[in-house]
Amino acid sequence: MTDSGRRGLVCDVAISGGGMVGCVLGCALAQQGLQVALVEQKEPQRDWPVEEVDLRVSALSRASQVMLENLGVWEAMGRMRVSPYRRMQVWDAVGKGSIQFDASEIGEPDLGHIVENRVTRLALWERLGEFDNLERLCPDRVVQISLEQDGARLELMSGRTLQAGLLVGAEGALSPVRDMAGITSSGWDYDQHAIVATVWPEIDHEAVARQRFMPAGPLALLPIDDGRCSIVWSTSPDEADRLMGLEDEAFLQELTAASESVLGRITKTGPRGVFPLRLRNADRYVMAGLALVGDAAHGIHPLAGQGVNLGFMDAAELADVVVKAHRAGRSLGSLATLRRYERARKGANIAMLGAMDLFKRLFSNRNPPLTRLRNLGLGMADVSGPIKHIIMRRAMGMTGERPTLARRVPWQPGGGGL
Numbered sequence: 001m002t003d004s005g006r007r008g009l010v011c012d013v014a015i016s017g018g019g020m021v022g023c024v025l026g027c028a029l030a031q032q033g034l035q036v037a038l039v040e041q042k043e044p045q046r047d048w049p050v051e052e053v054d055l056r057v058s059a060l061s062r063a064s065q066v067m068l069e070n071l072g073v074w075e076a077m078g079r080m081r082v083s084p085y086r087r088m089q090v091w092d093a094v095g096k097g098s099i100q101f102d103a104s105e106i107g108e109p110d111l112g113h114i115v116e117n118r119v120t121r122l123a124l125w126e127r128l129g130e131f132d133n134l135e136r137l138c139p140d141r142v143v144q145i146s147l148e149q150d151g152a153r154l155e156l157m158s159g160r161t162l163q164a165g166l167l168v169g170a171e172g173a174l175s176p177v178r179d180m181a182g183i184t185s186s187g188w189d190y191d192q193h194a195i196v197a198t199v200w201p202e203i204d205h206e207a208v209a210r211q212r213f214m215p216a217g218p219l220a221l222l223p224i225d226d227g228r229c230s231i232v233w234s235t236s237p238d239e240a241d242r243l244m245g246l247e248d249e250a251f252l253q254e255l256t257a258a259s260e261s262v263l264g265r266i267t268k269t270g271p272r273g274v275f276p277l278r279l280r281n282a283d284r285y286v287m288a289g290l291a292l293v294g295d296a297a298h299g300i301h302p303l304a305g306q307g308v309n310l311g312f313m314d315a316a317e318l319a320d321v322v323v324k325a326h327r328a329g330r331s332l333g334s335l336a337t338l339r340r341y342e343r344a345r346k347g348a349n350i351a352m353l354g355a356m357d358l359f360k361r362l363f364s365n366r367n368p369p370l371t372r373l374r375n376l377g378l379g380m381a382d383v384s385g386p387i388k389h390i391i392m393r394r395a396m397g398m399t400g401e402r403p404t405l406a407r408r409v410p411w412q413p414g415g416g417g418l
């Protein structure tokens with residue numbers, strides 16, 4: 001990175017937003033020798049009581065694990081806490097339909113890991129600090145952008161200026177860079193809020209991730225390796241307000257009932273948090289000089305735990321495209337380069353957004369014939385080995401074309417690998 005006086009800092013790629021997705025992209029590009037600047041408004045949390053589980057957790061797929069391994073952060077995450085889940089049980093509150101997924105059926109040790117977002121972010125943030133060719137500008141924010149045919153010029157709140165071959169918006173759902181570029185999004189409110197908390201069940205969860213679909217929304221009980229569960233309880237905004245207003249004891253009673261006592265009584269809860277749920281997709285992921293990744297590009301219902309996994313795939317795909325262009329001496333920010341990224345990711349993300357939306361609608365419906373049909377469908381899928389195997393491999397992100405970073409080989413950017 002050079003500081004060229006009047007033009008300010010000059011870099012190959014400037015990333016606005018150092019959440020999980022922005023950090024994965026930063027590591028991936030820096031690891032391949034590009035000059036990177038990452039602008040983040042807030043340092044990650046560094047210390048927390050060892051027994052405390054963060055309210056925000058994510059189910060990380062195998063593909064995400066592989067990426068984090070290839071970036072050299074998975075081990076550090078493991079030292080903090082990652083909780084494998086070996087089975088998944090999904091059932092319909094209306095009727096008897098249910099389906100079980102077991103990692104051993106496809107010869108895998110687990111289906112994925114439940115990880116606190118702050119663990120992933122801190123491990124990535126520390127890794128970013130090891131690169132001489134990456135500068136973390138924090139705390140800082142982008143206040144003005146000017147996009148050019150093959151690059152971008154940025155002004156930061158600190159007064160610094162940056163000249164980049166490519167600007168990437170990775171600031172999550174409210175991405176200011178996306179708004180400054182005038183990129184609109186399509187989507188709708190789900191009319192659901194998700195309540196999250198860490199809870200203590202009476203019965204051992206046995207590393208099974210459980211999800212019960214109720215007409216008002218799904219309740220997920222995600223296993224933490226010390227026996228606790230992280231819950232994501234999606235329901236109508238009014239019902240979420242009511243549940244959030246309850247004393248702990250009353251909340252626990254309702255939670256036990258909503259979980260059909262599958263883990264016995266839920267005996268204790270930590271603090272609760274609530275998130276409104278929206279489906280969103282940016283109408284474009286790229287413009288000359290700019291690309292969007294992660295929640296800045298899309299927002300998905302958490303019922304399948306795919307949000308950050310899709311974001312990591314965005315980052316990995318963009319890294320492939322940018323590294324290739326860099327090696328070939330082509331412009332990083334030109335539309336010709338960036339459209340390859342958009343083509344690879346927009347369709348895949350829309351397909352996942354659509355599938356989850358359909359799922360949500362299907363299970364919110366109380367229509368008796370439809371209820372019978374979905375119960376039948378769950379039952380049939382449960383006894384069909386091949387269908388279940390496909391679903392498992394897909395959810396783990398282990399099917400189809402994968403960007404280089406998501407392949408289990410020493411990372412050869414821009415191609416090669418398995």
Ligand SMILES: Cc1cc2nc3c(=O)[nH]c(=O)nc-3n(C[C@H](O)[C@H](O)[C@H](O)COP(=O)(O)OP(=O)(O)OC[C@H]3O[C@@H](n4cnc5c(N)ncnc54)[C@H](O)[C@@H]3O)c2cc1C
Binds near residue numbers: 016173
């Ligand atoms: C209840 C719930 C449960 C979920 N469960 C799962 C799950 O199980 N699995 C899964 O894959 N996904 C899950 N998700 C989705 C997942 O949390 C998101 O997809 C993920 O956090 C998006 O990461 P990101 O880095 O794109 O954005 P964010 O996590 O929003 O990070 C954005 C970063 O940008 C920074 N920033 C913001 N504005 C600026 C600015 N102006 N300048 C500089 N920096 C800025 C922020 O400080 C932050 O660090 C869940 C979401 C919810 C709400």
